[in-house]
Structure formats: structure tokens, C-alpha cells
Amino acid sequence: xxxxxxxxxxxxxxxxxxxxxxxxxxxxxxxxxxxxxxxxxxxxxxxxxxxxxxxxxxxxxxxxxxxxxxxxxxxxxxxxxxxxxxxxxxxxxxxxxxxxxxxxxxxxxxxxxxxxxxxxxxxxxxxxxxxxxxxxxxxxxxxxxxxxxxxxxxxxxxxxxxxxxxxxxxxxxxxxxxxxxxxxxxxxxxxxxxxxxxxxxxxxxxxxxxxxxxxxxxxxxxxxxxxxxxxxxxxxxxxxxxxxxxxxxxxxxxxxxxxxxxxxxxxxxxxxxxxxxxxxxxxxxxxxxxxxxxxxxxxxxxxxxxxxxxxxxxxxxxxxxxxxxxxxxxxxxxxxxxxxxxxxxxxxxxxxxxxxxxxxxxxxxxxxxxxxxxxxxxxxxxxxxxxxxxxxxxxxxxxxxxxxxxxxxxxxxxxxxxxxxxxxxxxxxxxxxxxxxxxxxx
Amino acid sequence: xxxxxxxxxxxxxxxxxxxxxxxxxxxxxxxxxxxxxxxxxxxxxxxxxxxxxxxxxxxxxxxxxxxxxxxxxxxxxxxxxxxxxxxxxxxxxxxxxxxxxxxxxxxxxxxxxxxxxxxxxxxxxxxxxxxxxxxxxxxxxxxxxxxxxxxxxxxxxxxxxxxxxxxxxxxxxxxxxxxxxxxxxxxxxxxxxxxxxxxxxxxxxxxxxxxxxxxxxxxxxxxxxxxxxxxxxxxxxxxxxxxxxxxxxxxxxxxxxxxxxxxxxxxxxxxxxxxxxxxxxxxxxxxxxxxxxxxxxxxxxxxxxxxxxxxxxxxxxxxxxxxxxxxxxxxxxxxxxxxxxxxxxxxxxxxxxxxxxxxxxxxxxxxxxxxxxxxxxxxxxxxxxxxxxxxxxxxxxxxxxxxxxxxxxxxxxxxxxxxxxxxxxxxxxxxxxxxxxxxxxxxxxxxxxxxxxxxxxxxxxxxxxxxxxxxxxxxxxxxxxx
Numbered sequence: 001x002x003x004x005x006x007x008x009x010x011x012x013x014x015x016x017x018x019x020x021x022x023x024x025x026x027x028x029x030x031x032x033x034x035x036x037x038x039x040x041x042x043x044x045x046x047x048x049x050x051x052x053x054x055x056x057x058x059x060x061x062x063x064x065x066x067x068x069x070x071x072x073x074x075x076x077x078x079x080x081x082x083x084x085x086x087x088x089x090x091x092x093x094x095x096x097x098x099x100x101x102x103x104x105x106x107x108x109x110x111x112x113x114x115x116x117x118x119x120x121x122x123x124x125x126x127x128x129x130x131x132x133x134x135x136x137x138x139x140x141x142x143x144x145x146x147x148x149x150x151x152x153x154x155x156x157x158x159x160x161x162x163x164x165x166x167x168x169x170x171x172x173x174x175x176x177x178x179x180x181x182x183x184x185x186x187x188x189x190x191x192x193x194x195x196x197x198x199x200x201x202x203x204x205x206x207x208x209x210x211x212x213x214x215x216x217x218x219x220x221x222x223x224x225x226x227x228x229x230x231x232x233x234x235x236x237x238x239x240x241x242x243x244x245x246x247x248x249x250x251x252x253x254x255x256x257x258x259x260x261x262x263x264x265x266x267x268x269x270x271x272x273x274x275x276x277x278x279x280x281x282x283x284x285x286x287x288x289x290x291x292x293x294x295x296x297x298x299x300x301x302x303x304x305x306x307x308x309x310x311x312x313x314x315x316x317x318x319x320x321x322x323x324x325x326x327x328x329x330x331x332x333x334x335x336x337x338x339x340x341x342x343x344x345x346x347x348x349x350x351x352x353x354x355x356x357x358x359x360x361x362x363x364x365x366x367x368x369x370x371x372x373x374x375x376x377x378x379x380x381x382x383x384x385x386x387x388x389x390x391x392x393x394x395x396x397x398x399x400x401x402x403x404x405x406x407x408x409x410x411x412x413x414x415x416x417x418x419x420x421x422x423x424x425x426x427x428x429x430x431x432x433x434x435x436x437x438x439x440x441x442x
Numbered sequence: 443x444x445x446x447x448x449x450x451x452x453x454x455x456x457x458x459x460x461x462x463x464x465x466x467x468x469x470x471x472x473x474x475x476x477x478x479x480x481x482x483x484x485x486x487x488x489x490x491x492x493x494x495x496x497x498x499x500x501x502x503x504x505x506x507x508x509x510x511x512x513x514x515x516x517x518x519x520x521x522x523x524x525x526x527x528x529x530x531x532x533x534x535x536x537x538x539x540x541x542x543x544x545x546x547x548x549x550x551x552x553x554x555x556x557x558x559x560x561x562x563x564x565x566x567x568x569x570x571x572x573x574x575x576x577x578x579x580x581x582x583x584x585x586x587x588x589x590x591x592x593x594x595x596x597x598x599x600x601x602x603x604x605x606x607x608x609x610x611x612x613x614x615x616x617x618x619x620x621x622x623x624x625x626x627x628x629x630x631x632x633x634x635x636x637x638x639x640x641x642x643x644x645x646x647x648x649x650x651x652x653x654x655x656x657x658x659x660x661x662x663x664x665x666x667x668x669x670x671x672x673x674x675x676x677x678x679x680x681x682x683x684x685x686x687x688x689x690x691x692x693x694x695x696x697x698x699x700x701x702x703x704x705x706x707x708x709x710x711x712x713x714x715x716x717x718x719x720x721x722x723x724x725x726x727x728x729x730x731x732x733x734x735x736x737x738x739x740x741x742x743x744x745x746x747x748x749x750x751x752x753x754x755x756x757x758x759x760x761x762x763x764x765x766x767x768x769x770x771x772x773x774x775x776x777x778x779x780x781x782x783x784x785x786x787x788x789x790x791x792x793x794x795x796x797x798x799x800x801x802x803x804x805x806x807x808x809x810x811x812x813x814x815x816x817x818x819x820x821x822x823x824x825x826x827x828x829x830x831x832x833x834x835x836x837x838x839x840x841x842x843x844x845x846x847x848x849x850x851x852x853x854x855x856x857x858x859x860x861x862x863x864x865x866x867x868x869x870x871x872x873x874x875x876x877x878x879x880x881x882x883x884x885x886x887x888x889x890x891x892x893x894x895x896x897x898x899x900x901x902x903x904x905x906x907x908x909x910x911x912x913x914x915x916x917x918x919x920x921x922x923x924x
Contacts, residue, residue, distance in 0.1 A: 047512070335841070349856035352823075360864075362847040367838035367868040373847070374863045377821075379856040 006040045032137045032147035039141035051325040051357040052296040057265040059179040066099040066182035090418040092169040100182025101152045114162030120153035132187045135245045146215045150185040158194035167197035181211040190224035197227040204235025214242040220252035227255045234262035243269045250276025258285040260295045267296040277307040285314045288430045289322035296325035303332045309340035315410045316347040318354035329361040343373035400431045474523045483528045487598045500628030503619045513785040514814045527630045593638040600636035615698035615735045623694040623729040631665035639674035650679040664695040670705035677708040694729045703738030715751035722781025725753025732759035736768035744771040746902045748911045750918040760789035763797035770799040773899040777918045778811030787817035792825040801832040808839035814846040821858040828858040836866040889916030
């Protein structure tokens with residue numbers, strides 16, 4: 001009998017004899033391994049994953065730890081290739097990771113004072129680093145797996161009062177074909193009043209069928225501001241599971257945006273906890289999916305202290321047999337008065353076989369709060385389409401106009417113009433491919 | 443000062459002092475649940491063999507099931523073996539002989555709710571005497587129904603007299619093994635109503651559990667089945683606004699509605715079981731499975747509920763919109779105070795073309811209570827042009843209570859349009875101030891504002907219910923401000 005997927009992973013654990021890990025990390029890994037062994041991969045009977053059955057989506061066997069690849073890439077991620085062109089016009093620092101390992105040789109980061117970047121393997125040796133790894137493995141088996149097996153990642157720190165200036169652009173490329181798995185752990189720590197803009201791109205370059213598991217620990221000090229924009233364009237057959245654990249001190253500001261285009265199954269989860277008053281988090285996103293893709297954007301916000309606000313707005317465009325998932329929870333703790341929590345999910349179903357599942361939850365233990373959520377699911381407005389057609393616009397263009405207008409509402413919130421345009425053109429590329437596929441079948 | 447009086451009364455009523463500890467040991471089945479208990483119940487009720495088999499089958503399935511734990515409610519583990527599953531109705535000798543013997547405080551509350559004297563007697567469990575004969579009321583009532591061809595009788599009677607109808611529809615909406623509590627109910631159900639409306643008949647009056655005779659003591663495991671044949675209409679009222687007392691802590695009712703082509707069923711509930719005292723001690727655990735099946739085209743099922751009682755409520759009246767053009771509605775007010783816990787909502791399952799559903803839920807939590815809306819709207823692949831509108835609003839009174847919203851929205855058809863919106867807020871200081879500077883007391887002002895908040899739902903209630911329900915809304919919240 002073949003070993004279960006979970007067992008194969010645990011084998012990988014014993015195979016990866018950790019070298020030079022400090023004692024606390026070893027203990028942490030062991031604990032996380034036990035949590036994962038007990039829980040296994042989440043499936044639809046696990047409430048937080050009821051619409052995203054990861055266990056079913058995994059290949060039945062053969063997951064091996066992703067191998068470090070030191071050779072040249074098939075094409076330069078900075079300028080060529082699908083997705084890579086994104087942010088090409090934005091002046092930025094490049095940080096490239098291949099198959100789950102940081103590649104300083106491909107990166108070009110001439111960082112200003114007060115901004116530092118280290119690979120995880122080095123950072124873990126610093127005393128006190130464990131304080132940054134605040135993810136609770138008990139709550140999330142995939143995070144536990146990440147804690148047990150994490151090998152590399154980027155640790156980005158911005159000192160108090162410093163502004164990183166040009167955006168940092170993290171590019172994750174997977175080249176290994178077949179069922180390999182990379183577990184990366186990133187730490188983004190902004191001290192008081194520090195500022196950073198982080199761009200993230202995920203690409204498959206020759207890779208297929210792989211699992212990319214990213215956990216990002218984001219710590220924002222008092223008054224710090226982080227803009228975090230992610231473009232997920234993994235290989236068609238890949239699985240992408242990302243968890244972003246966000247801790248915000250008083251008056252910190254977070255702006256997050258994710259555009260999910262790729263992967264057979266993807267999940268972008270944000271777990272935000274407000275630690276100090278007056279903080280604000282935006283967790284927006286868009287899904288543009290087709291084929292048999294499943295895309296999941298989940299946001300969990302813990303309003304643990306008074307006077308914070310959060311806003312999650314997700315727009316989904318689903319074609320062919322694609323399925324979109326939005327899950328949101330706003331938890332307002334007792335005494336967290338003057339909270340403002342908002343969630344909105346809008347979905348457009350473009351085909352008969354597309355589907356959308358939304359679950360916006362509110363859990364409220366304080367009375368002086370403003371919380372609202374909304375969800376709509378529907379198709380393109382027939383009368384709007386007719387209006388455009390009557391003005392001489394062909395159907396494909398009319399549809400693309402309407403879809404762009406639908407998505408623009410959330411794209412407009414992106415605070416950087418260049419980035420906004422690039423995200424928009426990624427959607428146009430996606431739509432053109434869809435229109436072509438559509439005209440073929442017609 | 444009228445308000446003050448009410449507050450005091452409610453305080454008293456809240457304590458539920460009228461002990462009804464009549465010793466009726468001999469009328470009870472032995473404690474615990476096993477096949478013998480079920481045979482005992484079935485034998486007591488003179489049931490045919492098929493019914494016993496049905497019950498036993500349910501019991502065997504129940505043994506393999508686990509109590510659900512997903513709802514947002516906390517209560518101590520229930521020992522299902524430490525309970526009685528059958529007790530005979532109180533005989534006339536055990537009951538109070540007249541209203542004079544009934545706790546005056548209770549009567550006072552009845553009066554405040556505006557309940558007529560005859561009904562007060564029934565509610566207080568007064569034995570029916572020859573002078574004021576509610577049976578005669580019931581008899582005229584029955585005659586009228588008979589003329590129309592409507593069957594309205596206790597379930598146990600229906601099993602004997604209309605076995606074909608019962609066998610055809612019982613368990614067809616809520617299957618025997620639907621969930622833990624429904625299965626338990628299938629095994630041990632005590633009694634309930636059976637209603638059949640023949641083709642094309644518009645039921646000449648609102649059917650109400652008030653008027654069904656042999657009603658006493660069927661509360662614990664009630665089983666109701668309503669079948670509306672093609673083109674018929676019925677409005678059914680369950681429960682009453684008056685506080686209800688009951689010795690049994692665990693309630694697990696099942697209600698099944700079947701609407702055939704063009705039929706319409708309107709089901710209204712006011713639930714006001716004992717909620718426990720102000721420290722959260724005691725109170726009824728209410729685990730209810732209610733489901734309606736719009737089996738035919740153009741049918742309609744509408745649920746309206748006002749939930750103010752019970753310590754723990756677990757209840758999701760649902761609609762299966764199978765027939766094309768069928769309509770499902772759910773209007774709900776759930777009020778929780780003190781340590782009450784409510785987890786309630788609905789499911790709208792769109793299967794047929796052009797089906798539409800509407801959900802209006804108003805949750806009000808006060809005191810230290812917890813109030814959850816949990817609902818599912820699911821549009822299946824073939825439900826072309828399905829339409830749903832959902833609005834769930836929560837109102838928080840005080841800062842120790844909590845309100846939760848857990849909606850599941852699933853669409854597999856692009857032509858379906860689903861809208862959901864939810865808000866959570868507290869009573870606006872401005873509105874309160876405005877009311878108070880016009881001379882209203884704080885309690886009155888809160889009652890007025892909450893009634894305004896609930897208006898959309900209250901309007902759906904049948905007239906006589908609506909008036910009482912409005913008062914009930916006010917009474918349920920008293921003691922929660924200031």
C-alpha cells in the first residue's frame with residue numbers, strides 16, 4: 001500500500017535533517033509536525049476549507065521537497081515571459097526566489113539605509129527571532145506543515161522612521177516539474193513609522209503540478225504603513241496556498257491587494273490581528289479564473305482592540321468551469337468599541353458551469369460598532385450589454401468593457417498608479433485569452 | 443409607571459415561580475431511551491405496526507449519530523438516558539379547577555398581552571369545565587373545517603385515521619436520519635398536528651395550535667406535518683405569545699411542510715418557552731428541525747418566526763424550492779436577553795427554474811446573550827433565473843451581548859441573482875434621546891425603537907399575532923437597559 005500524502009510529507013521531514021537549526025526551532029518544527037500529523041491536509045469537512053478541498057486537489061503521491069536550483073532561468077523574470085512583465089515599468093528592487101530558495105545572484109537590491117533583507121536560514125540564528133514567528137500552527141494545518149518543513153524565505157526589516165522608497169519586488173519562480181513542494185516562510189517587520197511597498201509575483205516557469213506553500217508573518221509597528229500587492233500567476237496545474245499573518249500595532253496601516261489568475265487551486269488567506277488602537281487594514285482582491293480553476297480569498301480579522309477599521313472587498317470573474325470562494329470573518333472582541341468592519345464580495349459568473357461560494361461572517365461582542373457585509377452573485381447585465389451593442393460595439397469588446405468596469409472598482413483602490421495599470425493590463429491579457437478561447441468554440 | 447409595573451411583572455414572570463410538580467410518575471414511561479421505551483410509546487398510542495417499525499428504525503440510526511457541535515451555543519452535555527420520553531397528558535383532576543387557582547402573576551402577564559379569558563384558561567392548563575366550554579368553540583371550528591374538507595387533527599389520530607396520507611408524506615421532507623435531533627424526534631415523537639388541505643381549497647380560517655384539542659403536554663417531541671394539495675392555501679400559527687411552562691428541558695420538534703402545485707403555506711411561530719433565570723440557570727433547550735418542500739410548480743412557503751424564549755435555540759426553518767417558479771420566504775425576529783443563546787436562520791435551496799427566495803432576519807441581543815444568524819442560500823445548476831434577497835440585521839443592546847452572522851452563499855448558475863447584506867448596529871443615542879425628550883421612559887423608547895427595527899417582520903404576522911408579538915418584543919427586552 002502506498003503511504004498517505006501526510007505520511008509522505010512526514011517522511012520528507014525526517015529526510016530533511018535540519019542543519020544548524022537552533023533548539024527553539026527544532027522544538028517548534030517537532031510540535032508543528034505533530035499538529036500536522038494529527039490534523040492532516042484540510043478537506044471540505046474542515047469548516048475553514050469547506051469550499052476548498054485541498055486534500056482532494058493534491059496529487060496522490062510523489063510529493064518531494066522542492067530542490068534548490070542554482071542554474072540560469074529560462075527567461076529573465078525582470079523583463080520577459082508571462083506575468084514577469086508586470087511591474088516592469090515600476091522602478092523597484094528585485095528579490096528572486098526559485099523553487100522556494102532565495103537567489104541573491106538573480107536579485108538586484110540596492111537597499112537604502114535602514115532596510116535589510118536576509119534569507120530565513122540566516123535570520124533564524126539571531127537571538128529573539130522566534131518572536132517574529134507568531135503564527136499559531138494549531139489553527140491551520142497547512143501552516144503547521146510550513147513550520148515543520150520551512151527551509152527558506154525572505155526576512156525584510158525596515159527600521160523605525162525609515163521609508164524603503166522604491167518598492168521591493170519579490171518574484172517566486174518554480175521550475176521543477178512534477179509533484180514537488182516548497183514551503184517558504186517570510187517575515188516582513190516594519191518598526192515604528194516605517195514605510196514599505198512590497199510587490200509579489202508568483203510564476204511557474206516550466207514547473208507544473210507543484211505545491212507552493214507560503215506563510216508570511218507581517219508585523220507592523222506603531223504608525224507603520226505597508227502596501228502589499230500580489231500577482232499570483234502560477235502554472236496551470238500548480239497548487240498555491242498562501243497565508244498572510246498580519247499583526248498591526250496602534251495607528252498602523254496595511255493595504256493588501258491580490259490578483260489571482262493562475263494555479264489549479266489557490267488560496268490567499270489573510271489573518272489580521274489589531275494589537276493597538278487606530279489601525280486600519282484593507283484586504284482587497286480579485287479573482288479572474290477559467291478552466292477548472294478554483295480560487296479562494298479568505299480574510300479573517302480580529303478586532304481585538306477598540307477604534308480600528310478593516311475593509312475587505314473581493315471581486316470575482318469566473319468563466320468556464322471555474323469556482324470562486326470568498327470567506328471572511330470580522331471578529332469584534334468585547335470592548336472593541338468604535339470598530340468599523342466591512343466585507344464585500346461581488347462575483348460575475350460568465351459561464352453556465354462557473355460557480356461561486358461566499359461566506360462573509362460577523363462575530364460581534366461589542367455594541368458600539370459599525371459592521372456590514374454584503375455579497376452579490378450574478379451574470380453580466382443584459383441591458384448594459386445591449387446598450388453597448390446598440391452603439392456598434394462588438395460583443396467581445398462590450399463584454400470586456402463591462403468586466404473591466406466591474407473589476408475597476410476594486411483596482412481603483414491600488415495606491416500606486418504604475419502598479420494599478422500593470423494589474424489592469426494583466427486582466428486585459430487574461431480577458432483576451434478568454435475571448436480567443438470563446439471565439440474558437442463559437 | 444405602567445412600564446414600571448410591566449417591568450416588575452416580567453421580573454416575576456422571569457422567575458417562573460408557578461411550580462407544577464404534580465406527581466404523575468405512574469403515567470410516565472420508565473426513564474431512559476431504549477427499544478422498549480419506543481415500544482411503550484407506540485403501544486400507549488395504539489399505533490399500527492408500520493409506525494412502530496418506523497420509530498425503531500429511526501432509533502437504531504440515532505444510536506450511530508453524533509450530537510452536532512457546529513452551532514454557536516454552549517450547554518452542558520445532555521444525558522439522553524436521564525430523561526423521560528413519554529408522559530401521559532395531565533388528567534383533569536391534576537389541573538387547576540379554575541383561574542382562581544392559577545398564579546395571579548401569570549394572569550397579569552396574560553392580561554398585558556391582551557389574551558382573551560378563554561385562551562388564558564387553556565394556556566394556564568385549566569381543566570375545561572362545562573360552563574365555559576372551549577370544546578364547543580373547537581367543535582364549531584371543526585365543523586367549518588370539515589365542510590371545506592380540511593383535515594386538522596393530532597398526529598396520533600392521523601396515524602390511525604389517515605394512514606395512507608401520513609405514510610406518503612411523513613419523513614418525506616425531513617428524512618428519518620436527517621440530523622441527530624430529527625432522528626431522535628422520529629423515534630420518540632409524542633404528538634403534534636397533522637393538516638391536509640385538499641385540492642383548490644382555501645382554508646377558511648387561520649389554523650392554530652390553540653384550538654387543537656388534546657393539546658396538553660405534546661411540546662417535548664412535537665411532530666407536525668402539513669400537506670397543501672394543488673392550488674390550496676393555509677395559514678398555520680404555532681405557539682403563542684404567553685410564557686410557556688414545561689418540565690422537559692430538551693425539546694426536539696420536527697415540522698414538515700409539503701406544498702404541491704400552486705399551493706401556498708404560511709407558517710407563523712411565536713416561541714416563548716422558559717428562557718432560564720437572569721443568571722442563566724435552567725431554561726429550555728430547543729432543537730428544532732423545520733423544513734418546507736415546494737414540491738410543485740408555482741408553490742409558495744413562507745416562514746415567519748418570533749423567537750423570544752428558550753435558553754438555547756437551534757432552529758433553521760428551510761425551503762426546498764423544487765418546483766419551477768416556487769417561492770420561499772423567511773421572516774424572523776430573534777430576541778435574546780440574559781444568558782440566552784440563539785443560533786437560528788434558514789436554508790433556501792433553489793432547484794427549480796425561476797425560483798425566488800427572500801430572507802429578512804432581525805436579531806436583537808441584550809443582556810449577556812448570544813444571537814447568531816446562520817443561513818444558506820444555494821442555487822443549483824438547473825435553477826435558471828433564480829433570485830434571492832437576504833437581509834440580516836443585528837441590533838445590540840448593551841455591551842455584554844454578542845451578535846453573529848454566518849451566511850453561506852453558493853451559486854452554480856450564472857443567471858441566478860443573489861444579494862446578501864447584513865448590518866450590525868446598536869440603538870442610536872439620537873433616536874433614544876428624541877423619544878425620551880418627548881416624554882417616553884427609556885424602556886418604552888427602547889421597545890418602540892426595537893419594534894421599528896422589527897417592523898418588516900412583524901408585518902408578516904397574522905393580525906392577532908402581530909399585536910401580541912409587538913408587546914412581547916417590548917416585554918422581552920425589559921430590564922436590558924439602564
